[in-house]
Amino acid sequence: MELKEKIISSYVAFENDIDINSDIHDIRSEAFHNFEKLGFPTKKLEAWKYTSLNAVLKNDFCIFPNKENAVQFADVKKYFIHDIDTYKIVFIDGKYSSFLSDTTHDGKDVCLMSSALSNSKYKAVIENYFNKIAKQDNLTSLNTAFANEGAYIYIPKNVEVEKPIQIINFTTGSEAATMVQPRNLIVVEENAHVQIIERHQSLTDNPVLSNVVTEIFSARNSTVDFYKIQNDNTNASLVDNTYIEQKTNSVVSVHTFSFGGNITRNNLNFYQRGEHIDSILKGITIIEGKQHVDHHTLVHHIEPNCESHQDYKGIFDARSTGVFNGKVVVEKEAQKTNAYQQNNNVLISDKATINAKPQLEIFADDVKCSHGCTIGQLDDDALFYMQQRGIPAKEGKALLMYAFANTVLESVKIPEVKSRINKLIATKLGVNLGFDL
Amino acid sequence: MLKINNLHANIDDKSILKGLNLEVKAGEVHAIMGPNGAGKSTLASIIAGKEDYEVTEGDIELNNEDISELAPEERAHNGVFLSFQYPVEIPGVSVTNFIKTAINETRKAKGLEDMPAKDMLKMIREKSELLEIDRKFLSRSLNEGFSGGEKKRNEIFQMAMLEPKLAILDETDSGLDIDALRIVANGVNKLKSKDNAVIVITHYQRLLDYIVPDFVHVLYDGKIVKSGDASLALELEAKGYDWIKEEVNS
Numbered sequence: 001m002e003l004k005e006k007i008i009s010s011y012v013a014f015e016n017d018i019d020i021n022s023d024i025h026d027i028r029s030e031a032f033h034n035f036e037k038l039g040f041p042t043k044k045l046e047a048w049k050y051t052s053l054n055a056v057l058k059n060d061f062c063i064f065p066n067k068e069n070a071v072q073f074a075d076v077k078k079y080f081i082h083d084i085d086t087y088k089i090v091f092i093d094g095k096y097s098s099f100l101s102d103t104t105h106d107g108k109d110v111c112l113m114s115s116a117l118s119n120s121k122y123k124a125v126i127e128n129y130f131n132k133i134a135k136q137d138n139l140t141s142l143n144t145a146f147a148n149e150g151a152y153i154y155i156p157k158n159v160e161v162e163k164p165i166q167i168i169n170f171t172t173g174s175e176a177a178t179m180v181q182p183r184n185l186i187v188v189e190e191n192a193h194v195q196i197i198e199r200h201q202s203l204t205d206n207p208v209l210s211n212v213v214t215e216i217f218s219a220r221n222s223t224v225d226f227y228k229i230q231n232d233n234t235n236a237s238l239v240d241n242t243y244i245e246q247k248t249n250s251v252v253s254v255h256t257f258s259f260g261g262n263i264t265r266n267n268l269n270f271y272q273r274g275e276h277i278d279s280i281l282k283g284i285t286i287i288e289g290k291q292h293v294d295h296h297t298l299v300h301h302i303e304p305n306c307e308s309h310q311d312y313k314g315i316f317d318a319r320s321t322g323v324f325n326g327k328v329v330v331e332k333e334a335q336k337t338n339a340y341q342q343n344n345n346v347l348i349s350d351k352a353t354i355n356a357k358p359q360l361e362i363f364a365d366d367v368k369c370s371h372g373c374t375i376g377q378l379d380d381d382a383l384f385y386m387q388q389r390g391i392p393a394k395e396g397k398a399l400l401m402y403a404f405a406n407t408v409l410e411s412v413k414i415p416e417v418k419s420r421i422n423k424l425i426a427t428k429l430g431v432n433l434g435f436d437l
Numbered sequence: 438m439l440k441i442n443n444l445h446a447n448i449d450d451k452s453i454l455k456g457l458n459l460e461v462k463a464g465e466v467h468a469i470m471g472p473n474g475a476g477k478s479t480l481a482s483i484i485a486g487k488e489d490y491e492v493t494e495g496d497i498e499l500n501n502e503d504i505s506e507l508a509p510e511e512r513a514h515n516g517v518f519l520s521f522q523y524p525v526e527i528p529g530v531s532v533t534n535f536i537k538t539a540i541n542e543t544r545k546a547k548g549l550e551d552m553p554a555k556d557m558l559k560m561i562r563e564k565s566e567l568l569e570i571d572r573k574f575l576s577r578s579l580n581e582g583f584s585g586g587e588k589k590r591n592e593i594f595q596m597a598m599l600e601p602k603l604a605i606l607d608e609t610d611s612g613l614d615i616d617a618l619r620i621v622a623n624g625v626n627k628l629k630s631k632d633n634a635v636i637v638i639t640h641y642q643r644l645l646d647y648i649v650p651d652f653v654h655v656l657y658d659g660k661i662v663k664s665g666d667a668s669l670a671l672e673l674e675a676k677g678y679d680w681i682k683e684e685v686n687s
Contacts (some may be wrong), residue, residue, distance in 0.1 A: 166452035384487050388517075388518075389539040390539050393508070400532065401529065403528050403529045405529075
């Protein structure tokens with residue numbers, strides 16, 4: 001049976017497990033019918049021209065793993081940022097793991113989507129925000145149809161969250177192939193500040209498909225720093241759909257570090273609804289083998305006097321393929337917009353591919369929009385310089401790659417995250433440079 | 438120390454060196470001068486092992502060992518240092534971390550442990566004082582946004598740290614004002630010993646007022662066409678290169 005048919009026929013079973021007499025379920029049902037109509041994206045869709053899910057979708061995925069699977073903390077400790085204190089919201093095969101989590105309701109809510117959806121205490125927030133900015137496209141609809149579990153984060157006015165929040169989704173491989181659909185909602189009220197680290201990690205080589213939807217609402221004067229660490233096993237694929245709405249004077253940054261996985265598709269969407277907003281989108285992609293990473297970004301400048309800064313660096317080895325599609329829309333009313341987009345790529349091997357497409361749609365006449373896109377190789381002269389100083393070619397290349405990615409690395413605000421990213425890059429490049437950059 | 442025998446080299450089938458001979462002994466300073474396009478920088482790059490050039494004939498011996506097949510880092514490990522005319526900028530990697538990596542990779546190649554951090558710091562302090570380098574400068578990204586003078590001073594600082602047997606200074610005087618020139622030359626002079634050798638590649642006599650050569654060679658059309666003592670540099674400064682070209686062509 002095809003995956004789509006399997007999903008459709010499983011929906012009744014899913015409905016048995018949840019409260020179907022709610023407004024939320026009306027939203028789910030509508031999304032379900034939407035997915036039924038649209039099916040999975042194919043290369044015929046412009047947005048999926050360079051990314052094919054066909055091979056991944058041939059797996060016989062278990063659609064909503066029901067078993068409670070446990071993992072030992074010692075076995076998964078390395079996937080946490082564990083050298084600093086953090087809140088943790090951890091899922092194993094889509095189920096909440098209270099054992100690995102560290103949640104709170106003290107002055108803020110760092111907890112579960114399932115409890116937020118079923119508890120009347122959260123009704124107002126859910127009504128105001130749930131599924132309000134998520135698109136009605138194929139995969140977001142699919143996620144919405146099954147939306148039940150994920151992270152729920154509510155930061156009230158004037159609260160500066162004292163430590164970062166980690167959202168980690170483990171898959172154990174207890175099924176031959178696993179599909180999970182985490183659904184996160186993050187609401188950050190006026191003057192509030194939060195830092196979030198997100199990771200998806202498969203613990204075996206069994207195929208995994210994670211189809212994630214995250215909605216983030218950033219109110220006036222709020223600050224959100226979001227770090228996505230994508231370093232999964234090469235049989236794990238990820239479709240990350242993130243939607244962010246910002247209000248006046250808010251600053252939201254999303255850093256995406258893509259080093260692992262089979263097929264990784266990031267749909268990162270910013271909607272600016274206010275003035276003097278700053279949206280920051282940064283990414284480092286370092287892949288090899290047959291890995292594929294696709295960044296589809298959208299920044300929608302709707303009102304005047306706002307900024308956006310995009311900086312994506314990609315390093316592609318072997319037969320890996322990359323996509324960067326950076327869309328910036330500046331509406332007629334959005335005068336004095338300052339939109340900046342930079343996408344630089346290095347192809348290490350002759351067989352690696354990058355499809356880069358800056359896409360600017362500007363309807364205002366008094367704006368500064370710049371974009372730069374480069375595709376090149378490592379600089380031989382620079383490599384020779386390092387070798388001349390006694391640094392072997394492999395380490396020299398690694399230093400050059402660090403240097404290339406540095407503009408993204410240096411803007412990471414949590415030192416432990418930066419140090420972790422440095423280590424992941426060093427491991428990925430097979431070098432030990434003996435210092436953190 | 439260095440012995441170059443009948444060296445021929447090409448880049449993209451274009452002949453650049455056409456039978457060059459040069460012998461440099463320990464404790465000596467040699468200057469290589471010559472008009473633009475004579476092959477001076479090419480010679481420096483070839484000794485250091487740049488792969489763009491193809492050696493078609495002849496060889497390069499360092500301490501009686503043929504190094505012409507070695508990778509650039511292996512030559513560096515054997516004590517060859519090239520001060521670049523245009524040092525490369527490496528954002529995100531500090532001067533300190535770069536030199537630490539260079540020293541420890543060299544030690545690793547010799548089967549030694551990493552230099553203890555305390556010794557490294559002491560050495561960095563000593564050598565940076567020698568080159569009159571501000572400590573703050575050492576935590577900046579390598580060569581990024583450095584002035585011409587800072588770049589060259591940083592090259593000689595690295596040379597001081599790496600303690601090479603053979604140092605080749607490629608146009609180290611270009612882009613330097615007189616104060617920076619004095620500091621750089623002073624650094625080189627202090628590093629000079631009876632066990633190492635220096636090759637100074639330059640257009641102008643100016644640097645040779647500070648780093649006094651034992652031998653001066655004129656490189657023209659891929660060969661050394663004239664050699665002499667320090668007075669040859671003064672003669673070239675006064676008369677230019679045309680008379681040499683005429684001598685060679687006649």
